[in-house]
Amino acid sequence: MSEQARTEISSLGEFGLIDHLTKNVEIHNASTILGVGDDGAVIDHFGKQTVVSTDLLLEGVHFDLAYTPLKHLGYKSVIVNLSDIYAMNAVPTQITMSLGISNRFSLEALDEFYEGVYAACNRYQVDLIGGDTTTSQRGFVISVTAIGEVSPDKFVKRSTAQKGDLLCVSGDLGAAYVGLLFLEREKRIFMESPGVQPDLENETYVIGRLLKPEARKDIVDFFTEKEILPTSMMDISDGLSSEILHICKNSNLGCVVYEDKLPVEEAMKTAAFKFEIDPTACALSGGEDYELLFTLSQSDYDKIVLNEQISVIGYMTEPEQGSHIITKGGGKHAITAQGWNPLK
């Protein structure tokens, strides 16, 4: 954002602002029959089923503008919603974006935010089809609804895992949480000594995972290509432990997870050690990974074994056996949800 220019949002009025923000909107999907600019948007998924998910992101609760660039925030606001659509085994096609903006935001700041929104829309080929833009007395409010499509009855719920299924995750876990620890630490240092320059050069991986997550389109595409239908699936936003317990509870099953199978990056382990915390704890409880957690029939094992982006971390058991993790040392511990609680 240029320091020179500051255009007050109120100078455009609501409709001028909407025109400004949406004048370059591109449509990527034939399903978008009518986009921005009317009371509602119109979608035709042509015989497919429609999947809907929504998230509310509030300043001071979900993000801190002290260390979150607005462009990244715009990008991430879209991604966290697309992740939910992929977690249903569906393909996102449209989003609506509503914003509450306080008067400390200039038009230039809002443009930066929308640069990120449009970058995510282009990368994932989704269409921005509507929203609502209003003033807020305090704090930046972001509400996104993502819409997707799925072939009839091919959506995947959390409640349909079967005993003996393989428990799998995509990508790697825990890095976003460690990235958050670095940024919170730098913020404290900056508040105490504004002259000190941040030293985050070696932490680009973990910080990138926090500030610019991606949604696992590639995994859902891979399922389609290999004709795999997971028996259950959800995305990992609150932390692996918490999500595993959702699948177990909703499917009325237990599970066994192996610590040495949890996918973690070397960069995350190195960074975690700087805070003297256990990388496994980060992987289990960190949150904001936006990876996919899913169960597969054992007969699908051959189809996934060569995909390096998929790790089998355990298997589903009878509910009476509970949900446990087997540590590297051979210990057995109950899995507990220590994920983020947005109501505390």
Added chain:
Amino acid sequence: MSEQARTEISSLGEFGLIDHLTKNVEIHNASTILGVGDDGAVIDHFGKQTVVSTDLLLEGVHFDLAYTPLKHLGYKSVIVNLSDIYAMNAVPTQITMSLGISNRFSLEALDEFYEGVYAACNRYQVDLIGGDTTTSQRGFVISVTAIGEVSPDKFVKRSTAQKGDLLCVSGDLGAAYVGLLFLEREKRIFMESPGVQPDLENETYVIGRLLKPEARKDIVDFFTEKEILPTSMMDISDGLSSEILHICKNSNLGCVVYEDKLPVEEAMKTAAFKFEIDPTACALSGGEDYELLFTLSQSDYDKIVLNEQISVIGYMTEPEQGSHIITKGGGKHAITAQGWNPLK
């Protein structure tokens, strides 16, 4: 809300709260394939097109809890979104509801809000299929997305009015704004002299129009029954003048409106006089009416003439003629948008 009971929301946790708020959710539509409780909801409109609209309502900007009962607020939050779906000539079928709640809200308060949400859902036969519930640092945040269905290509935009079309509105206008004036006045009196009892007995109509608006399902049903397809339509949320100018601009037309055709209730006129304001100004610029503004081909006049809920207020002209109102005294004035600007 009982003064005796206060349950802290944080005592339930996010998932306990969602379970509590959605345990009695009823499904009214065959199109709701999967509702609350997964990463996303699944909808199948079975060959129809899907209409989507979203609104963000912020405390202190869109509502004042000093005089807005939470049950009414829950009801109205749904209605204002359904109104947008009807304004597309579509039938609402589902909503998502996201809330940001500060810790001054108890579970009992939230239950009251949801009583209103469910009352609206039942009355309009729409299904609550998802949402997001989080803490807010300050202020109550409400984000609703409404989803509806329409037969392919029967949706009605703002941009398709034709020269010579009749300009029509449903119901009556201006009352919600006068209701707001009363409640703002009572709030000032209460702040200055807390012992004074409010005197609003005679103002139930205008206050009811503000606090508990309805969406014009009956008008859209009437169109279907009479095989009427409006040539353009939108709902009246920011004030009639502002909305007329949208239709004129988007359809590239002008219009003539007759003051003596504007539908106003006696109760509104009486109330407006108490504030020494012109009822016509309230009807033109008041806002929050949630009536429908639409244009019809003149050949449809016979079909609507007996419907007392529809008023023909003028007609569409060439764009060069501009947008004018002819007053009761025969004067001619340009229509200007003086509606509510949520960005000021």
